Amino acid sequence: MTEKKKSVIGKAVDIAILKRIFKYVKPYRTNFGMAVFTTISLAALAIVRPLLVKYTFDHYVAIPNAEMLLNMVLLMLGILMLEAVFQFSDAFLTNTLGQKIIKDLRSEVYKKIIGFRLKYYDNTPIGTLVTRSVSDIEVIADIFSEGLIVIIGDILKVLVIVGFMLWEDVRLTVIVLLPIPVLLISTYIFKKKVANSFHDVRTQVARLNAFLQEHITGMRIVQIFNREKAELKAFEEINGKHRDANIRGIMAYSVFFPVVEILSSVSLALLVWWGGNGILGNTISLGVVIEFIMFINMMFRPIRQLADRFNTLQMGMISSERVFKVLDTEDSIENKGKQNANLIKGNVVLENVWFAYNNEDWILKNVSFEVKTGQTMALVGATGAGKSSIINLLSRFYEYNKGAIKIDDVNIRDYELSSLQRNIGVVLQDVFLFSDTILNNISLNNPDITREKVIEAAKAVGAHDFISKLPGGYDYDVMERGAMLSVGQRQLISFIRAYVYNAKILVLDEATSSIDTESEKLIQYATEKLTQGRTSIVIAHRLATIQKADKIIVLDKGEVIEMGSHQELLRNNGPYKRLFELQFKEEIKMEG
Numbered sequence: 001m002t003e004k005k006k007s008v009i010g011k012a013v014d015i016a017i018l019k020r021i022f023k024y025v026k027p028y029r030t031n032f033g034m035a036v037f038t039t040i041s042l043a044a045l046a047i048v049r050p051l052l053v054k055y056t057f058d059h060y061v062a063i064p065n066a067e068m069l070l071n072m073v074l075l076m077l078g079i080l081m082l083e084a085v086f087q088f089s090d091a092f093l094t095n096t097l098g099q100k101i102i103k104d105l106r107s108e109v110y111k112k113i114i115g116f117r118l119k120y121y122d123n124t125p126i127g128t129l130v131t132r133s134v135s136d137i138e139v140i141a142d143i144f145s146e147g148l149i150v151i152i153g154d155i156l157k158v159l160v161i162v163g164f165m166l167w168e169d170v171r172l173t174v175i176v177l178l179p180i181p182v183l184l185i186s187t188y189i190f191k192k193k194v195a196n197s198f199h200d201v202r203t204q205v206a207r208l209n210a211f212l213q214e215h216i217t218g219m220r221i222v223q224i225f226n227r228e229k230a231e232l233k234a235f236e237e238i239n240g241k242h243r244d245a246n247i248r249g250i251m252a253y254s255v256f257f258p259v260v261e262i263l264s265s266v267s268l269a270l271l272v273w274w275g276g277n278g279i280l281g282n283t284i285s286l287g288v289v290i291e292f293i294m295f296i297n298m299m300f301r302p303i304r305q306l307a308d309r310f311n312t313l314q315m316g317m318i319s320s321e322r323v324f325k326v327l328d329t330e331d332s333i334e335n336k337g338k339q340n341a342n343l344i345k346g347n348v349v350l351e352n353v354w355f356a357y358n359n360e361d362w363i364l365k366n367v368s369f370e371v372k373t374g375q376t377m378a379l380v381g382a383t384g385a386g387k388s389s390i391i392n393l394l395s396r397f398y399e400y401n402k403g404a405i406k407i408d409d410v411n412i413r414d415y416e417l418s419s420l421q422r423n424i425g426v427v428l429q430d431v432f433l434f435s436d437t438i439l440n441n442i443s444l445n446n447p448d449i450t451r452e453k454v455i456e457a458a459k460a461v462g463a464h465d466f467i468s469k470l471p472g473g474y475d476y477d478v479m480e481r482g483a484m485l486s487v488g489q490r491q492l493i494s495f496i497r498a499y500v501y502n503a504k505i506l507v508l509d510e511a512t513s514s515i516d517t518e519s520e521k522l523i524q525y526a527t528e529k530l531t532q533g534r535t536s537i538v539i540a541h542r543l544a545t546i547q548k549a550d551k552i553i554v555l556d557k558g559e560v561i562e563m564g565s566h567q568e569l570l571r572n573n574g575p576y577k578r579l580f581e582l583q584f585k586e587e588i589k590m591e592g
Helices: 003-009 015-045 048-061 066-115 118-123 126-168 170-176 180-217 219-224 228-280 286-328 387-394 417-422 438-443 451-460 464-468 487-501 517-531 566-572 575-591
Strands: 348-356 362-371 376-381 402-407 424-427 505-509 535-539 551-556 559-564
Touching: 015 048, 015 066, 015 126, 015 286, 048 066, 048 286, 066 126, 066 286, 126 170, 126 180, 126 286, 170 228, 170 286, 180 219, 180 228, 180 286, 219 228, 228 286, 348 387, 362 387, 362 402, 362 551, 362 559, 376 387, 387 505, 387 535, 417 424, 424 487, 438 451, 438 487, 451 464, 451 487, 487 517, 505 517, 517 535, 551 566, 551 575, 559 566, 559 575, 566 575
Parallel strands: 376 535, 376 551, 424 505, 505 535
Antiparallel strands: 348 362, 348 402, 551 559
């Protein structure tokens, strides 16, 4: 067990975390105040019925009075109904408060998550973030619905009951409370065992979510390489640890609740013995004995539940700590720029740029080039040469380490981040589509982009015909990740998306790879339409698609080794020419 885990589990209440949680209560102070009022009222009402029962037996049963007996019974029913109203109000108010708070907290967490730079996601399993955003936050609601307020109410109820018992008969109270020290020791052990179990359960839930997220997304690879049995075995191992963690908690509950029942019965037996002798000796009334029987039942129930409540509170704080860890993570792209990028023309310059994802394991080394406004530049090189890294840096998905990247002679860090990214349109090789309609995947639910604009853009890039033939046309649901469309169709949709957002700088990352000939023709037409009048940076392995580029840069191991037009590079007899001839021969061979 880590030191951090020990520190959290070892405390009944972590004040620092609790204070932070209660900051989210401020907008709902009225709700919270009403919940506290109903909780205190329930504690006060708890003693009323036993007192009425005692009074009734001593005054209207021991000395028969049928009329007053009926009146007292009706009064007790009225008190019971009043308790029911307060119990309903208490449950409704505390649960409503919890749901309001976790709604705000979940929104804050999601806002934080979407602001993280991409490097954060390189090192953090998506399933873990899903756990933090959904189930961990859900547990925090229990702090209000089953935790702190209810704990206060239970403690108040026990104190009120014990106080009245002592006021009624000190010796009888001491006798019936003899099992309490054993109960308190049992409660402490139970709380500790369940807290440890819960921490393990939450850890295994996060592992399960991360595993399922990754492997369901990559199910095609699992099946292609016949890894079903191996992955099932790995899943069963995690699932088994999750089961074992839950069973440890179940074992603690299975032992604790019978212990409480036994101790409650012992207390009741002591009452019957001592109280019975008192009745026989006329030192205790029958009403007092019945009153104490009711008090014992009312006292042991909240004491038994207190252990559970404290564990609920602690579980909520452990989950809170996990959630706050996400909120406290500072891994966002710095956004201190003031320049508005909406008026950029698109002149892009890289000056001696160095970049590494980790430490000084350089991906880009001293890269310099310029793309003038309206020009098309192509990046060529083997996998890992640094082509995509340049795109990521230009869009500020990652930060360069040394040098400078400028647009219109202004450092990109001086532009306001959202306006910069809004004016750089990206068409990726692996197009991501949401489980939604084609229309919403193009507009991304932007109210400023109407259906008419989307249709106009689709016609402009030559994709309107294929969309119109789909069932429902622009309202066709592409399903998760666009599974209902071909690779070429998905890429055409990403072209429309880039077109309709009308970015000043366009980036095409491997946009014409892995598609059929017919789709390639459509995409080549879309590319010409899209790049017209825009500064464009094209990454491509297929050199035939970039011959018209104004400038071609050849990268190798993060360095620029050649630069020029297609014809200039062919005349240089360098790496570009060798790569071009190799591809040309392969295409001739494939056609033959």
